[in-house]
Amino acid sequence: MSKQTLVINPVTRIEGHGKITIQLDEQGKVSDARFHVTQIRGFEKLCEGRPFYEMPSLMARICGICPVSHLIASAKACDAILATRIPTTAIKLRTVLNLAQIVQSHALSFFHLSSPDFLLGMDSDPARRNIFGLAEAHPQMARDGVRLRQIGQQIIEKMAGKRIHPAWVVAGGVNEPLSVATRDQILTVLPEALQIATKALDWFKTILDQFREEIRTFANFPTYFLGLVSPTGELEHYNGFFRVVDSRGNIVADKLDVLNYADIIGEACEPDSYLKSPYYKPRGYPEGIYRVGPLARLNIADRCGTPRADQEWAEFRELDRGAVLSSFYYHYARLIEIIYGIERMEQLLQSPDILSKHVRAFAGTNNPEGIGVTEAPRGTLIHHYKVDDNGLITWANLIIATGHNNLALNRGVLQVAKHFVNGEKLSEGMLNRVEAVVRAFDPCLSCSTHALGHMALQIQLLAPGGEVLDELKR
Numbered sequence: 001m002s003k004q005t006l007v008i009n010p011v012t013r014i015e016g017h018g019k020i021t022i023q024l025d026e027q028g029k030v031s032d033a034r035f036h037v038t039q040i041r042g043f044e045k046l047c048e049g050r051p052f053y054e055m056p057s058l059m060a061r062i063c064g065i066c067p068v069s070h071l072i073a074s075a076k077a078c079d080a081i082l083a084t085r086i087p088t089t090a091i092k093l094r095t096v097l098n099l100a101q102i103v104q105s106h107a108l109s110f111f112h113l114s115s116p117d118f119l120l121g122m123d124s125d126p127a128r129r130n131i132f133g134l135a136e137a138h139p140q141m142a143r144d145g146v147r148l149r150q151i152g153q154q155i156i157e158k159m160a161g162k163r164i165h166p167a168w169v170v171a172g173g174v175n176e177p178l179s180v181a182t183r184d185q186i187l188t189v190l191p192e193a194l195q196i197a198t199k200a201l202d203w204f205k206t207i208l209d210q211f212r213e214e215i216r217t218f219a220n221f222p223t224y225f226l227g228l229v230s231p232t233g234e235l236e237h238y239n240g241f242f243r244v245v246d247s248r249g250n251i252v253a254d255k256l257d258v259l260n261y262a263d264i265i266g267e268a269c270e271p272d273s274y275l276k277s278p279y280y281k282p283r284g285y286p287e288g289i290y291r292v293g294p295l296a297r298l299n300i301a302d303r304c305g306t307p308r309a310d311q312e313w314a315e316f317r318e319l320d321r322g323a324v325l326s327s328f329y330y331h332y333a334r335l336i337e338i339i340y341g342i343e344r345m346e347q348l349l350q351s352p353d354i355l356s357k358h359v360r361a362f363a364g365t366n367n368p369e370g371i372g373v374t375e376a377p378r379g380t381l382i383h384h385y386k387v388d389d390n391g392l393i394t395w396a397n398l399i400i401a402t403g404h405n406n407l408a409l410n411r412g413v414l415q416v417a418k419h420f421v422n423g424e425k426l427s428e429g430m431l432n433r434v435e436a437v438v439r440a441f442d443p444c445l446s447c448s449t450h451a452l453g454h455m456a457l458q459i460q461l462l463a464p465g466g467e468v469l470d471e472l473k474r
């Protein structure tokens, strides 16, 4: 038998458009597997010549899934160009907005996209293994997911005016203080959100035993983990310093100023993908493979910093001796982060200065360069701009969460393919597990690709000459 390639294109139930290829060797065994991002939006080029203060609302348009993350990272980069101090209240308000985004995005990932796998089974009929099948078989779980996501979205809408592409966050702070009514409305819905999240996590812990094989094979290998922590080592999504831990959970880099990101993050280019492959620079490429996002954040932090999340975090860290290595546990980490996000929003909204009228600092172009880093739902998001004397953007670099995880995601697809793919047989179970490992990372492809429309799933088994040997369509 000659070399063959399996192509899965696009992956269902992730945001955007990607493609998976599985390379078989002469014996019909998996020799390589790749997750490709095949299109790019060119946002870095697009912003050249724009006034920097237009960047936050422009950058929010990169993604319909995580606009708030780009908005905030961009605003922070612009803050740095102003070179002025941002009012404390504005920082708190931005943090609440960022956490609301994390809650709604994690709810989408867990309930809408992944819980059908957990509830209906990895081998169940794909026509039913989605949010609609879920609504039929487990209506309460579907309702909870919809409600939790709605609460996150409504918080964003109440604070920032528009649910998609809000322009409330600006260079120097936010453009309007929080009203008493809005604060009280948000505080009223948070207990319901916490109840839904707690219930989901309690349930998820009871089903882990059914997924031992997936836990063992879903991108379960040593890597570094990277993200922001607060100055006291707590979970942090808005400010803080870079910390890097190794697979044994040892801190290898700490309290690194985000301005020096280029000292620890290198970007390698792969010929078959527009998405760069970042790596931990001190270890080189590809040994410096690292992961970001919920799993990484819980691995690098010393604790969360809110009561319920701290209890859950302690239990979570017992899953492994060092860092928690299986990417199947991204789901688990996401649920803990939802709980943290709700608790932390409540703390911030209860703080006495949250209604302060001083929410924006005004200044001109005082610094030719600005870097803004934040923790988006999927991981560390970096916006880096350079401007001319008139404040027009001359250069921009973005590093998105899905990019950081590129190497680990590829290696995870390979691990799953080796375990579940058997020769030329295209079974639903194999197919869905290859997709499921991608979904565990929750890649936000709308950040890195054009296509947002839904396409049917297509898997092709290709001979070296390109002729289709076998094909499955959904």
Ligand code: MG
Pocket (backbone or CB within 6 Å): 044, 397, 398, 399
């Ligand atoms: Mg870039």
Ligand code: NI
Pocket (backbone or CB within 6 Å): 063, 064, 065, 066, 067, 444, 445, 446, 447
């Ligand atoms: Ni996105």
